[in-house]
Amino acid sequence: MLLRSISRRLLIGLIQLLGLTIAVFFLIRLLPADPVSRLVGMNASEQAYAQAQAQLGLDKPVLEQLALYLGLMPGTQPGLLQGSLGISWVTNSPVTSEIAAYLPVTLELITLAFLLAFVVAVPVGMLSALNPGGRADKGVFVYSLFAGSQPEFWWGLLFVYVFFFQLGVAPAPLGRLSPMTSPPEWVTGFILIDTLIAGQPAKFVEALHHLMMPVFTLGFVLSGPIIKMVRQNMVRALQSDFVLYANCVGLPRKRVARYALRAAMAPSMTLIGILYGFMLSGAVLVESVFSLGGIGQYAIRSVLAFDYPAIQGVVLVITAISLLVYLALDLIHAAIDPRIAH
Amino acid sequence: MSLPVTDPIPEGDPLTLAPRSRDGLLIFGATIVAIVTFLAVFGPHIGPYNPTLTTPRVAVPPPKFTEIPSTLIGWINGTLPHAPHWMGTDASGYDVFSRVIAAPRTDLTIALAANALSLTIGVFLGLIAGYFRNWGTEVLMRVSDVMQSFPVFISAMVLVALAGRSTTNIIIALAFVYVPIYVRLTRAEVLSQTSRGFVEAARALGQPEIKIALRHVLPNSMTPALIQSSVTIGFAILLTAGLSFVGAGVRPPTPEWGLMISTGAGAIILGEWWPSVFPGIAISLTVFGFAVLGNALERRYEAAQ
Numbered sequence: 001m002l003l004r005s006i007s008r009r010l011l012i013g014l015i016q017l018l019g020l021t022i023a024v025f026f027l028i029r030l031l032p033a034d035p036v037s038r039l040v041g042m043n044a045s046e047q048a049y050a051q052a053q054a055q056l057g058l059d060k061p062v063l064e065q066l067a068l069y070l071g072l073m074p075g076t077q078p079g080l081l082q083g084s085l086g087i088s089w090v091t092n093s094p095v096t097s098e099i100a101a102y103l104p105v106t107l108e109l110i111t112l113a114f115l116l117a118f119v120v121a122v123p124v125g126m127l128s129a130l131n132p133g134g135r136a137d138k139g140v141f142v143y144s145l146f147a148g149s150q151p152e153f154w155w156g157l158l159f160v161y162v163f164f165f166q167l168g169v170a171p172a173p174l175g176r177l178s179p180m181t182s183p184p185e186w187v188t189g190f191i192l193i194d195t196l197i198a199g200q201p202a203k204f205v206e207a208l209h210h211l212m213m214p215v216f217t218l219g220f221v222l223s224g225p226i227i228k229m230v231r232q233n234m235v236r237a238l239q240s241d242f243v244l245y246a247n248c249v250g251l252p253r254k255r256v257a258r259y260a261l262r263a264a265m266a267p268s269m270t271l272i273g274i275l276y277g278f279m280l281s282g283a284v285l286v287e288s289v290f291s292l293g294g295i296g297q298y299a300i301r302s303v304l305a306f307d308y309p310a311i312q313g314v315v316l317v318i319t320a321i322s323l324l325v326y327l328a329l330d331l332i333h334a335a336i337d338p339r340i341a342h
Numbered sequence: 343m344s345l346p347v348t349d350p351i352p353e354g355d356p357l358t359l360a361p362r363s364r365d366g367l368l369i370f371g372a373t374i375v376a377i378v379t380f381l382a383v384f385g386p387h388i389g390p391y392n393p394t395l396t397t398p399r400v401a402v403p404p405p406k407f408t409e410i411p412s413t414l415i416g417w418i419n420g421t422l423p424h425a426p427h428w429m430g431t432d433a434s435g436y437d438v439f440s441r442v443i444a445a446p447r448t449d450l451t452i453a454l455a456a457n458a459l460s461l462t463i464g465v466f467l468g469l470i471a472g473y474f475r476n477w478g479t480e481v482l483m484r485v486s487d488v489m490q491s492f493p494v495f496i497s498a499m500v501l502v503a504l505a506g507r508s509t510t511n512i513i514i515a516l517a518f519v520y521v522p523i524y525v526r527l528t529r530a531e532v533l534s535q536t537s538r539g540f541v542e543a544a545r546a547l548g549q550p551e552i553k554i555a556l557r558h559v560l561p562n563s564m565t566p567a568l569i570q571s572s573v574t575i576g577f578a579i580l581l582t583a584g585l586s587f588v589g590a591g592v593r594p595p596t597p598e599w600g601l602m603i604s605t606g607a608g609a610i611i612l613g614e615w616w617p618s619v620f621p622g623i624a625i626s627l628t629v630f631g632f633a634v635l636g637n638a639l640e641r642r643y644e645a646a647q
Contacts, residue, residue, distance in 0.1 A: 016491065031505045145633050157607055303504075322491060
């Protein structure tokens with residue numbers, strides 16, 4: 001039963017991804033941009049232009065380009081069906097391996113930011129739900145509205161000014177490690193894990209130090225919507241019949257609150273999933289403030305260089321991860337609240 | 343940060359939240375929106391300097407707190423060699439204050455136009471999708487789903503960068519991103535409206551379906567979308583600023599808050615905080631104002647229901 005619904009969801013997801021791939025493919029080719037002249041320069045000779053155009057495969061009919069990209073033409077280059085996202089026009093290396101190098105940076109950043117936001121949001125949201133309409137609730141409400149509507153890149157810069165320039169407690173916003181430190185051997189791409197695997201605790205601390213401000217910046221803006229959601233679901237759970245019953249039976253207040261929290265967390269999962277998927281590309285501004293080199297910065301670079309295969313790859317991978325996260329969280333939702341599965 | 347999340351659950355308990363405190367927030371939000379609108383109309387003309395012309399004074403810090411009174415007196419008496427730079431000048435010599443108050447014309451125009459465009463298209467499509475339920479509207483909803491699963495920031499960036507960094511293209515890109523939200527909101531409202539008696543009544547009177555949809559269902563289904571507008575405008579300002587920040591927005595020297603922050607970003611590590619801090623405060627307050635106003639309106643609407 002569960003297995004069937006998972007495979008159904010995966011199938012629908014695949015169809016959606018295929019639709020998205022084709023949509024993006026045509027969309028970027030419909031826009032009036034000229035990637036060839038971006039590559040060879042404005043003053044290139046006609047011959048050089050034609051040569052570059054042929055090299056990128058842009059001289060072929062669009063449908064043939066699409067078939068090549070999807071990998072439907074055996075005997076030529078590998079395509080999507082063979083698990084290849086094409087070759088970057090700028091760096092000439094496979095998009096798949098480039099994305100694999102950039103993606104963990106972003107995943108690490110946003111996962112830590114979510115953990116931070118969650119650790120803050122759950123108690124705060126619960127407290128404000130225990131006394132709806134009270135002074136604390138109103139204060140928390142204004143805070144969450146404020147945090148959720150902020151330009152996070154500006155806050156990042158502000159934190160850099162205060163904590164790096166004025167107080168000197170944070171490192172310069174120049175990457176995941178100081179420029180002088182050699183990075184640990186690449187195993188997972190998550191720098192906190194890789195430094196531990198390499199057995200270099202000093203570098204682990206350094207990486208943590210460098211991640212502190214970006215995680216704090218993102219955690220701050222994320223805390224807004226998450227607090228709001230926890231509070232709403234908690235208020236609803238506290239008003240439900242089973243809490244009334246538990247209170248009537250005379251269960252201790254703490255235990256009732258724990259039951260209510262569990263009931264409140266379940267529906268929160270959907271929004272967490274949407275936020276996580278959104279953050280995969282939404283973290284781009286914070287990544288560029290702190291020069292972390294994540295998938296968002298890769299996207300900026302590709303877009304500004306008109307690197308079509310890279311753009312398509314980034315959009316496809318981010319959407320695919322979002323869909324998988326939605327699915328995973330729906331499963332967790334069903335595990336917390338068994339009523340959903342039926 | 344522009345979250346594409348419209349509350350899946352309506353904010354509850356209007357009973358326990360005293361209406362007076364909400365009115366305080368409503369006034370706060372409305373005041374900010376009024377100030378920004380005023381600046382969008384008059385901002386470029388009332389600043390002490392031309393917002394798109396440099397001055398010979400580069401990277402001048404703003405007057406310190408203790409210097410403000412004497413600067414003010416000197417300014418009034420006309421003893422200063424030039425009008426004071428209340429927020430300093432940036433690395434190219436632009437007067438930051440003049441640019442901060444001129445920027446709403448750019449930012450608000452883009453946000454309002456993008457919102458109007460996506461609202462019009464989204465409400466229209468949402469009405470069709472909710473009122474005429476057939477395979478065509480089913481396809482429409484699936485397409486809207488796929489559009490909504492696009493990574494927002496990256497798709498806006500792709501559209502603007504590839505189509506050319508003009509104001510019109512930014513407006514179209516933002517509208518593209520926000521249309522699915524309005525389709526969804528309106529469709530849900532249309533579905534709940536059509537189950538009410540007045541549609542049945544209009545049908546019994548023999549009115550044509552098109553007329554029922556446009557005359558009776560549409561006016562009754564627009565409120566959620568209109569309320570969402572305030573939030574969307576705020577987020578559109580954030581997105582516009584973010585696009586400029588990564589170099590895929592308006593071109594310099596257009597006065598635009600995100601561009602100003604971006605220009606000042608390099609100097610902030612060296613301690614020159616003023617070129618990026620002041621426009622940031624402006625964005626922060628503006629978007630918060632729009633969010634507060636939208637939220638207050640939403641609560642009023644729900645309390646009235």
